[in-house]
Amino acid sequence: MxxxxxxxxxxxxxxxxxxxxxxxxxxxxxxxxxxxxxxxxxxxxxxxxxxSSPKAIVAIQNTLKDISRYPDGSAFELKSYLASFLGVKPTQIAIGNGSNELLELVARVFAGRGDEIIYSQYAFAVYPISAQVVGATGIEVPAVDWGHDLTAMLAAITDKTKLIYIANPNNPTGTLFSRSQWEAFISQVPKEVVVVLDEAYLEYAKSFDADHDYPDGCDYLQDYPNLLVSRTFSKAYGLASLRVGYLLGCDEIIQYINQLRAPFNVNQLAQVAACSALSDQxxxxxxxxxxxxxxxxxxxxxxxxxxxxxxxxxxxxxxxxxxxxxxxxxxxxxxxxxxxxxxxxxxxxxxxxxxxxxxxxxxxxxxxxxxxxx
Ligand SMILES: Cc1ncc(COP(=O)(O)O)c(C=O)c1O
Missing domain, CATH: 3.90.1150.10 (Aspartate Aminotransferase, domain 1)
Incomplete structure (x- = not known):
């Protein structure tokens, strides 16, 4: 310096x-x-x-002529597509510049100095970074068999805990927890503590799940308004370079995320590509x-x-x-x-x-x- x-x-x-x-x-x-x-x-x-899906590439080609225009800041079409695909309301969806952006925004909405954010040892590196960015204390809970110890994570909750990040499956270890482990966990988290369930690899996890034991976060949104589910178009949808992810939750939290995000956080090529990629199952x-x-x-x-x-x-x-x-x-x-x-x-x-x-x-x-x- x-x-x-x-x-x-x-x-x-x-x-x-x-x-x-x-x-x-x-x-x-x-x-x-x-x-x-x-x-x-x-x-x-x-x-x-x-x-990537050839449909996504065609959608991008058709949109190239419009790149002098700002994107649709509300991502109306993508949210409508996702809402009908997932069976949620558009007001329950926030679109991010990759799910990475959304993971960080949640920390900014809920935590600051003096607060605690819980995540597992060996969990995705963005969780501790998000805690640090907002000046919160990151509480790293020791892993069990390289995966999340949900019981220990519950026990780590204090009156300073604002947020818990959980990945299923986890990156980098690839470990998974079952439906019963998840239900035992989420049902005991105090209502004022927000849980982010990161399902970046959901499509792969489901493909390995012969016993139908994978707890799909969408199924729990109704019962747990303190639950947020994050997903991405970067992995199975093949759009990593375009940076598109989404967050699902109750209307109120999604509203706060939308208040905080940049007005045009997701570009138009990314939005149209994500719509087409979603249609190409x-x-x-x-x-x-x-x-x-x-x-x-x-x-x-x-x-x-x-x-x-x-x-x-x-x-x-x-x-x-x-x-x-x-x-x-x-x-x-x-x-x-x-x-x-x-x-x-x-x-x-x-x-x-x-x-x-x-x-x-x-x-x-x-x-x-x-x-x-x-
Ligand atoms: C567990 C997990 N969550 C979130 C992300 C972020 O993905 P993106 O920002 O590309 O949506 C990744 C990327 O590797 C990841 O592994």
């Missing part, structure tokens, strides 16, 4: 100083620049390897099927190599490589495979691998085999 910049840098809000920024997956272009590789498989950001079905096949492929490959992993209900999985994880990550990069190291999650011995297309999964398995045999 230069002396002349110190004047305003000293004015930065104290809670901002300690924020560890979110670490995204390494972009393909960066690895290309660094190592001059041409054949790269990016399995680092839980994106949809099939791309065949693409979503194809995406989750590919994911199931890819998950099986990776499990078989890892078991053949005797590499331990955490069972996942998402489109990714964590593999345990012990002390060698970071070194193996570097060597995988040299083989053209980008995965995600998890040291910033306190899981230094793990790498998270997103499920890709068959050839990408094979690229990863071949590279891992090569690296482990050296």
């Amino acid at each position: 230069t002396e002349s910049n110190r004047h305003f840098c000293d004015q930065v809000q104290s809670q901002i100083l300690g924020i560890h920024p979110y670490i995204p997956g390494k972009p393909v272009s960066e690895l290309q620049r660094e190592l001059g590789l041409t054949y790269i498989s990016k399995l680092a950001s839980n994106e949809n390897p099939l791309g 065949a693409f979503v079905a194809e995406s989750v099927l590919l994911n199931q096949q890819g998950m099986r492929q990776l499990i078989e490959g890892l078991e053949a190599l005797s590499v331990p992993y955490i069972s996942s209900a998402g489109n990714f999985m964590c593999i345990d490589l012990g002390n060698a994880a970071l070194d193996i990550n570097q060597k995988l990069l040299a083989e053209g495979v980008i995965v995600r190291p998890l040291a910033n999650y306190g899981m230094a011995s793990f790498l998270r691998v997103s499920i890709g297309k068959q050839v990408e999964n094979q690229h990863f398995m071949d590279a891992l085999k090569t690296v482990l045999s050296k």
Whole structure:
């Protein structure tokens, strides 16, 4: 920091100083620049390897001529589509610049200095960041078997607790809790504490749920006005780059979120693409099927190599490589495979691998085999 910049840098809000920024997956272009590789498989950001629905791409093409106009700030059409798809009222939906924006907005609506926000150990990095941004105290509850310990999270509630973030399945661990665990939890949360149930990977979780034991957050909105459900178009819907997510809840909370968000937070290309993607459930079905096949492929490959992993209900999985994880990550990069190291999650011995297309999964398995045999 230069002396002349110190004047305003000293004015930065104290809670901002300690924020560890979110670490995204390494972009393909960066690895290309660094190592001059041409054949790269990016399995680092839980994106949809099939791309996007062709209907969404046509909708974007048809809207390109209008990009000199501001988007519909109320996202009327997208909310109408979502409302009829989900069986809720449009007034129960807020649209965000990715669900990430909405997760942060909830913290801004409900928490500030002196308040507590609860989340699990190994939970999505945006939860502690959201707590820090508003100056609240983040309460990290130890995980059990890499997943949320809902009983311990209930026990962590105090009269300072304003918000609880829960992901089902969780990222990065992919762990899931059952309907009965969820119902026991939500029914005991005090009515004044807001619960955000993050269902970013809902479509994948449902595809693995042969026993119909997945608690779909939508089914609980009526009984629990303190419940918010967040979802995204970034994963199974394949629109990660456009940044569209949504939050479901009671009219009053959604109204506060809408008061706080920027007037044109979601651009028009994103809105029309999301409407078309929603109408293309065949693409979503194809995406989750590919994911199931890819998950099986990776499990078989890892078991053949005797590499331990955490069972996942998402489109990714964590593999345990012990002390060698970071070194193996570097060597995988040299083989053209980008995965995600998890040291910033306190899981230094793990790498998270997103499920890709068959050839990408094979690229990863071949590279891992090569690296482990050296
Ligand atoms: C659990 C979880 N929630 C939310 C998000 C945010 O997704 P987006 O902002 O793209 O909607 C992610 C992204 O990886 C995630 O893993």
